[in-house]
Amino acid sequence: MSDGQFEKSFLPDSNHTRKKRLKKRPRVAVIVTVVLVALLVLGAVAGVLYWYFTDSTNADQSGEQSGKVVRIYSGHLNLPNAQYTRQLENPETTDFKELAEKLEQVINTSCKNLDELSSYFVNSRVFDYSAGSGLMAYYMAQFEIPMEHKDILHKFSEDALKGALRRTVEVRRSFEDKKLTITQMTSSLTNPDLVMIPEDRTCYHTYHAKDTDMTFTSPGFNKDGYPNNIHCQWVLRADTDHVIYLEFLDFNTDDDCGNDFVMVHDSLSPAEDDVITKKCGKRPSSKHLSLMSSGSVMLVTLLSDENERFKGFSANFSQRVKMRECGRTLTELSGNFSTPYYPTFYPPNMNCVWTIKVLPHLKIRIKIEMIRMEEPGTRHGECTKDYLDIDGERYCGDHPLISVKIERPEAVIEFHSDESHTDKGFIGYYKAFDPRNPCPGEFLCGSGFCISTDMRCDGWNDCGDMSDERQCDCERDQFTCDNGICKPKLWMCDRVNDCGDNSDEKACECPKDHWKCQNGMCISANQSCDGHKDCEDGSDEAVCTNGVNICTEFNYKCGDGSCVNKANAECDGTKDCEDGTDEANCVPQCGVRPFKQQRIVGGTSADLGEWPWQVSLHYGRLGHACGASIISDNWLISASHCFMDQYNDPSKWLAFGGMNFQGDPLAQIRRMKQIHKHQRYNEETYDYDIALIELEAPYDLLPKVHPICLPDTSHIFPTGMSCWVTGWGAMYEGGSKSMSLQKAEVKIINDTVCSVVTEGQVTSRMLCSGYLTGAIDACQGDSGGPLSCREENGKWFLAGIVSWGEGCARKNKPGIYSRVTKLREWIREVTKL
Known part of the structure; x- marks a missing residue:
């Protein structure tokens, strides 16, 4: 769980098996005069290749039923010559049906031209529309592969996949009757449970955002909670040139994201590439989850399984004018910069550039207080998706503090977010300084940065190098390390070098003429192995060589009732019991790593x-x-x-x-x-x-x-x-x-x-x-x-x-x-x- 949420168990983050919602075949499509040509087929091939090659890494995006593997990919078609109307929000209208049928036939024809893959194609559906540069139509395509045919994966090479995904699909062909042109097609692997076709809209809501807050809640909120096995969707739309602001005021679901979860998409397609975030658990009322879209639509989905019921959520949303520029030139002696809409989650598809320029004789300090740019599937240090670039050095992931000193009067800061998975981002501060007097009225860190004198010796590493915590007068509940650092007394004598110089562990050993019990108590050395339990836990008699046979909880007890005065005698390869029972019950060769020749969080x-x-x-x-x-x-x-x-x-x-x-x-x-x-x-x-x-x-x-x-x-x-x-x-x-x-x-x-x-x-x-x-x-x-x-x-x-x-x-x-x-x-x- 994130943002300080209490988590007791370490259960998985994966989707539970749900009933399939995609069993209906589409109605027979009206034959169109002209179908999309080769380039559209290439787009479909790209999607299918992506679908196949993510088979192992995206197992939770698929379903298995009746011995078949179900694969769904979805996306949008851009129709620049068509106009969006409110009629297209209702799947029962003639406008919705006629256009859907024509587009479905185009997609069906393309998928049936996929050579060996075409036999696995089931159907396609157009399920929603929105305004864009013309009209955006959202679709899904479904494939079912018998388990015995999964070996078809080997027919596709990694190079073929990469080459197909690099190509941007731009198709310009018109329908003769409507003169509609498709200029773009996107496709992405999609969790089957997230797709809702028009006939299944039992819990489906669409709203048009205003400049003031509007509210929606999950079913049963503040009553019995949302039902089991529910699939709900909320479609949020904004005016042209506006974006959606969404804030969850209350949020309480199962804390295992495989059971119940809320997923927000930067699109009306529930495709993996358009995910803004996936959340579960209970968020404290003081820490609202707030999100921004990059365009004029947003899709919110709630899924639940058959477990206990949870309260659910309430949310506010509104529209805001779309940010046209992100970044600027900063010429003041000090200032700040942040991800768009901070501390709200930044939108996808953003690029911001800040250029700091100060007087020629000055230098620049930059301090980032907490970076939050985590993205599923991206390891720390691999900043290939969302990142912050400070003077050529990239940062991403989760960092509590970043301090950078620029040895010149100009610095360039860039922020980039890709099309999916956003986070809180960051807020950064900069300050120009004169190298001849770097910290007037402040504390100079060993790293060369300045902090307020109030931050000195407060127990927190504000400098980033611990220099503000050295040579301090420690509080009563703190231990003073030999190097001057203050540490909690609770950390003393835990056999961990918390001070860095081991001084928190130095005073923990007994005097030379004493024995240290397992519980930390010290006794006289001549009391060890004297046939009496002088340590409360009996550890003074556990490892003895004088023949005294005293059984404690630390001694291995042989099958004949005798005890071995040796630490951890079992399964060590040596027969210590006369009857051999210390080695008899060991799994043969347990605890060895035969494949090793030589040689988690924070792992x-x-x-x-x-x-x-x-x-x-x-x-x-x-x-x-x-x-x-x-x-x-x-x-x-x-x-x-x-x-x-x-x-x-x-x-x-x-x-x-x-x-x-x-x-x-x-x-x-x-x-x-x-x-x-x-x-x-x-x-x-x-x-x-x-x-x-x-x-x-x-x-x-x-x-x-x-x-x-x-x-x-x-x-x-x-x-x-x-x-x-x-x-x-x-x-x-x-x-x-x-x-x-x-x-x-x-x-x-x-x-x-x-x-x-x-x-x-x-x-x-x-x-x-x-x-x-x-x-x-x-x-x-x-x-x-x-x-x-x-x-x-x-x-x-x-x-x-x-x-x-x-x-x-x-x-x-x-x-x-x-x-x-x-x-x-x-x-x-x-x-x-």
């Missing part, structure tokens, strides 16, 4: 075979939904919250093993035989959030498909230990899931600290891992995945299962995992492992 892409126990669980046609870990050839371990309600049907799930990239054709795919959720799982607290999955057929254990070791109940994963979280979940809070497996290194956090920062919400079946400073964490879609920890013997053990968290990678909000050691006996009971 990086994993190498092939680096995490061979990682599994991607796919629900129905939705693609990746949750993660899991292989613990034997026929058993997986995941989180209970992934399988609640309708998700509890094992026949609807597939488990993909040995896969780094979603859509990998070499992955091992297995069906589920049975899902075992812990009988004490609590949906409110996420206690006992663990599930075991029995497969219908076992995996072939190969280098890229290999089990992780299960820890014994006595296994210790100490505070500060580095472990790894992996998954295909969102790469930032509120973002879309990753197509490649991500990995991130995290630290085990002290249980006491974990309880404090979560306000007592953790139980003994949970553990915290991450960083209290934020930035690295699991996120939505990582649920059920592993927290993998490597022991000194080189084997990897499953310490935790991704369970819940407050947002993703927030400060003082670490990730919460199900603690496997506390659930080990239940695992043994179910699986016999």
